[in-house]
Amino acid sequence: MSEHSGEPLLEIEGLEKYYTTNDGFLDRFLGGQEEVKAVDGVDLEIHEGETLGLVGESGCGKSSLGRSLVQLTEPTGGSVKYRGTELTELSRTEMRDMRTNIQYIFQNPFASLNPRLTINDIVGEALDVHDILESDDADDRSESERRNERVEELLETVGLKASHANRYPHEFSGGQRQRIGIARALAVEPEFIVCDEPVSALDVSVQAQILNLLNDLQEEFNLSYLFIAHDLSVVEHVADRIAVMYLGNIVETGDPEEVFSGDSHPYTEALLSAIPEPDPLWEGDRVILEGTVPSPIDPPSGCRFHTRCPKVIPPAEFEFDQDAFHSVFTLRLRLADAEAGLESVLPEPSEAADVPTAIRDEFGIPQQLQDARAEEIVSDTLEEIATDDVESARERLESAFTTPCETDRPTLEAGEKHHPIACHRFDAAYADAVDEPPDALAPEIDR
Numbered sequence: 401m402s403e404h405s406g407e408p409l410l411e412i413e414g415l416e417k418y419y420t421t422n423d424g425f426l427d428r429f430l431g432g433q434e435e436v437k438a439v440d441g442v443d444l445e446i447h448e449g450e451t452l453g454l455v456g457e458s459g460c461g462k463s464s465l466g467r468s469l470v471q472l473t474e475p476t477g478g479s480v481k482y483r484g485t486e487l488t489e490l491s492r493t494e495m496r497d498m499r500t501n502i503q504y505i506f507q508n509p510f511a512s513l514n515p516r517l518t519i520n521d522i523v524g525e526a527l528d529v530h531d532i533l534e535s536d537d538a539d540d541r542s543e544s545e546r547r548n549e550r551v552e553e554l555l556e557t558v559g560l561k562a563s564h565a566n567r568y569p570h571e572f573s574g575g576q577r578q579r580i581g582i583a584r585a586l587a588v589e590p591e592f593i594v595c596d597e598p599v600s601a602l603d604v605s606v607q608a609q610i611l612n613l614l615n616d617l618q619e620e621f622n623l624s625y626l627f628i629a630h631d632l633s634v635v636e637h638v639a640d641r642i643a644v645m646y647l648g649n650i651v652e653t654g655d656p657e658e659v660f661s662g663d664s665h666p667y668t669e670a671l672l673s674a675i676p677e678p679d680p681l682w683e684g685d686r687v688i689l690e691g692t693v694p695s696p697i698d699p700p701s702g703c704r705f706h707t708r709c710p711k712v713i714p715p716a717e718f719e720f721d722q723d724a725f726h727s728v729f730t731l732r733l734r735l736a737d738a739e740a741g742l743e744s745v746l747p748e749p750s751e752a753a754d755v756p757t758a759i760r761d762e763f764g765i766p767q768q769l770q771d772a773r774a775e776e777i778v779s780d781t782l783e784e785i786a787t788d789d790v791e792s793a794r795e796r797l798e799s800a801f802t803t804p805c806e807t808d809r810p811t812l813e814a815g816e817k818h819h820p821i822a823c824h825r826f827d828a829a830y831a832d833a834v835d836e837p838p839d840a841l842a843p844e845i846d847r
């Protein structure tokens with residue numbers, strides 16, 4: 401576990417990776433290009449000897465972040481400093497030299513090893529490329545002898561046998577192949593390794609062995625890791641600090657205890673809920689996350705999570721309880737989804753006694769809202785839906801119920817009593833609008 405004093409090993413500021421889709425000539429000609437904002441302004445620090453766990457659902461941008469911070473793919477903006485050296489400004493040759501410090505372990509141990517090369521060639525290649533084997537006058541062995549010996553030593557370091565050097569990748573199991581990938585990364589004696597979902601392609605029984613190996617290697621060689629996973633339960637066992645990513649942004653950072661047992665970002669709570677047997681440390685509400693990550697081509701305004709957030713903040717001018725507002729807001733979003741049409745809000749005809757009642761049941765909107773004005777707007781809207789006037793219903797809900805979560809972008813900031821969380825619920829400016837403020841904002845007297 402690292403002490404966070406002194407300069408960080410890696411310092412990332414405003415990192416961006418935008419991909420351009422439809423790169424063909426015709427698309428450019430017809431203006432059909434679109435930008436995928438996979439990483440959109442990320443600030444992070446990684447300290448020496450530390451494991452930073454990066455989590456988020458598939459498609460949130462984790463690999464794009466990992467790859468662009470080690471320059472495997474060129475970032476489109478921002479800065480990455482490694483021991484003070486700006487990596488984004490290095491030439492190819494300079495970056496190649498830098499790779500003796502920085503390595504990457506890939507998710508898929510089946511695809512990342514060349515099937516035509518022996519293990520000796522695969523691991524030894526890294527030694528050749530970087531000219532790692534220094535000549536030593538006192539050593540009278542040939543270079544190839546020293547190279548073979550070093551490969552065998554590396555294989556033993558990762559729990560394989562020296563005799564495996566002459567075999568081919570297909571002769572190994574998934575776990576063994578990942579060990580080979582790790583040996584290849586270690587060959588250049590790096591200080592920092594991005595481990596990109598290193599165990600998610602492996603059998604559960606093998607996962608723990610690889611995690612233990614990475615842990616042991618970290619201690620032995622004082623390695624620092626960025627450990628990418630979509631599953632918080634994996635990260636929990638290896639990370640000294642956790643960063644949670646959603647749609648190109650980091651929404652929370654903290655040590656595991658803060659993230660698991662304290663107040664968290666609603667997205668983190670949802671990820672924690674998804675763990676089959678939630679951690680005993682975890683005391684949050686069970687949150688069911690609906691839908692999938694929206695497209696990074698046109699991400700939601702304000703807080704990017706607001707379209708799926710069960711704790712989306714009600715507008716200050718109404719007396720809404722949290723769940724009732726979330727239900728009304730979900731109806732609003734469903735209506736706004738032009739493609740979805742009326743079918744997506746109307747319940748099955750057989751169940752529909754009368755349309756407004758059935759829609760309330762379907763979306764969990766109380767039959768009578770607490771706030772009289774809100775109730776009037778919602779019942780008028782439901783009548784409009786019943787008479788097929790969807791456009792007007794859509795406009796009515798949109799103009800009446802706006803959440804600060806869609807208009808203001810939250811920033812990733814620590815408060816007096818909480819670790820960095822990018823959510824308005826942790827912002828004192830919105831404390832009045834939040835039904836049950838997080839502990840960090842609750843008045844002391846209420847405890």
Ligand SMILES: Nc1ncnc2c1ncn2[C@@H]1O[C@H](COP(=O)(O)OP(=O)(O)OP(=O)(O)O)[C@@H](O)[C@H]1O
Pocket residue numbers: 419420421436437438456457458459460461462463464465630696
């Ligand atoms: N080369 C590319 N060109 C265009 N879009 C891309 C490219 N690579 C990734 N993307 C898009 O960028 C977004 C982020 O992808 P990325 O692979 O970084 O996410 P991830 O969180 O690592 O997901 P996964 O765990 O599935 O790999 C996705 O919407 C993905 O479709």
